[in-house]
Amino acid sequence: MKSIRFAFALGGASLLSILSGAQGVTLEKLLQTTLEKNPAIAQAKASLEEAAGQRLILRSIIWPDAKVGVPGGVQGGHRAGESATKVFGFARGSFIQPLFNAAVPPSRRRGDVDLLIAEQQLNIAVVEQLHAARVAFYTALYNRELQSIREDQRQRLEQTVASQKDRYEAGLTDRSALTSATVQARELDPQIEGAHRACVGARLKMAEAMGDDLAPGASPAEAEGELQFAPMIVDLNAETAAALKRRADLKLARLLVRAADEDERIIEAGYYPAIAATVSGEYIPVSGIHREDSTRRTEDISSEIRAGAVYTWRVVDNGKVAGAALKQRAAREVNELTCRKLEANVGRELLRIHNDLKTIEDRQKSLAAASEA
Template sequence: MKQRFLFLGNQCVAVTLAFVTSPAYSVTLETVLQTTLERNPAIQQAKSGLQQAAGQRLVFRSVAWPDVELGVPAGVQGGHRAGESGTKGFAVGRGVLTQTLFNAGLPASLRRGDVEVLIAQQQLNVAVVDQLHAARLAFYSALYNRSLEFIRREQQRTLQENVTTQRTRLEAGLADKSALASATVQTSELDSQIESAHRAYLDAQLQLALAMAIDPAKPSLPEAEGELQSAPIRVDLDSETAGALQRRADVKLARLFVRAANEDHRIIAANYYPAVTGSINGEYVPVTGIHRQGSTSRTQDFIGSEIRERAAYTWRVIDNGKVGGAVLRARSAREI
């Protein structure tokens, strides 16, 4: 609660203003940083992105892994052929193993998976740095504006005493009205400065609550505990600039994005070259006399268990610019 003095003609009117603030609880800078690190939504989202990147890394590395398919077709076989009798059940075990033997994009795909995880880790670092910095600034801003509001109120109290003194002198005939008016105006000028400092303090409290993942609608908001102190430091611009280029998390993240774009370009350009895959097909038939689908004679039926190996060689010679266009698009994205 505070008083505002207005000078109207020969009268000085005191107007009382009441400010209603939400109850608050004190927090130290260490508590603010720890809570922000544990509960801040942006940091939590970056942690989830790290888990997603680990899964995406498996996708990139799956190109080098074999692909295995297993199946057990079963059913009932009917009909009559020479030398056969009646209806009987059957089951056939099938398995297919496919392995990439040569792919020009395989090394780039493996590296791209590793870079994906590095990008997610660096994005987490960027989120941590940004959010902790925002929390620290909100904490310092709260301390500064609270101190500023206190100083302005002390100045106003002193000026109010001066107004009282000038009024007494005016009543005693020792001063004129201009002195009282000047003192009153000086006192009134501080009202806007006090209100501005108070609003800035409330805004700092709000930013502090958001950084700590505290619902602003709650009746209590965090209040910075401590006093703001400053100390002179010397900064070498050249050395700090060089160090920032090496240490800053956002600069490291930008370098990783460039690496990822280069690997994407290599993966796409690998389609210019041939690819070789090998496969092993196996069939296990526990009984005899089982017909293959669409067979018309015994020579086409399952004779027994068998394993077949083969290798396939694929080289896209004409693609009507599909690969070239994708390479140009990836190159332009990298240069941007």
């Protein structure tokens, strides 16, 4: 769908220019309002903020993990030499800093790619919504002008019908001429109605693109301007190279390939060991306590700090990591094929656009020659 929209956008932009009027919705105002209020663009902007948060989550494995707890309470009851009720409490904390983790580099890159993907999705949303608004604007102008032309044709045919009726009543012609003229005039009625409906539908599309909330019975804004034909010469080689470099959907496809590759590397990090430095401690504001791991009956110093390193390595995989890696590799290969297919279609799409432009230009020259004759 993206490639088709791109083709129509290029064709429409090359064939039509706008002469803006003084009132109503001009093309410039339509595009500006669409950028500011279109729901799809607003949602893509929100997704960009979400991607920024997801990048922080992916990078969290790099940073240390520190925890502090302060358990406390009230102890009641009667013991010899002690008060009936007393308050107790102590503090404990831990600090863990990863020293080696094979998932850290791909996680950093994956977070960056996520943000780039969200940016390209925003670019695609902007391109698609602006294209839809532009096409709706052109469609409204085209069908309004078509309706006006058909109405002029119907008016001339009705004059012909009146003339044929007078001639028939005067006995100067037979009834077939009157019938033929009447049929030709009535054939324009559905065409005029169709052009009117298409114009109203295009105006509704414009309101939808601008995010307008139309009240019941409200009429959408009119498109202000006129259509003029402007021939355009397309350099296929230059346009193909530019499209391969600038098109947002191609950039997104390449980023999806990178993201799948980084996901595979994150999964494969399970093959390697992980090393982390740890520091833990406890503070107890009393002395003379007994610890389970101590060889002495009591400890004069009740608080302690411990430091060391933790080393973990999955020696036997049992297929969990290998299976997930194979699955992710298949997803990456699918993304690569899709990306290559999109890149290969660019030249064919531009060639079709070039041929369409040539056909339209030849048709316009024929119409201009017929009008002058």
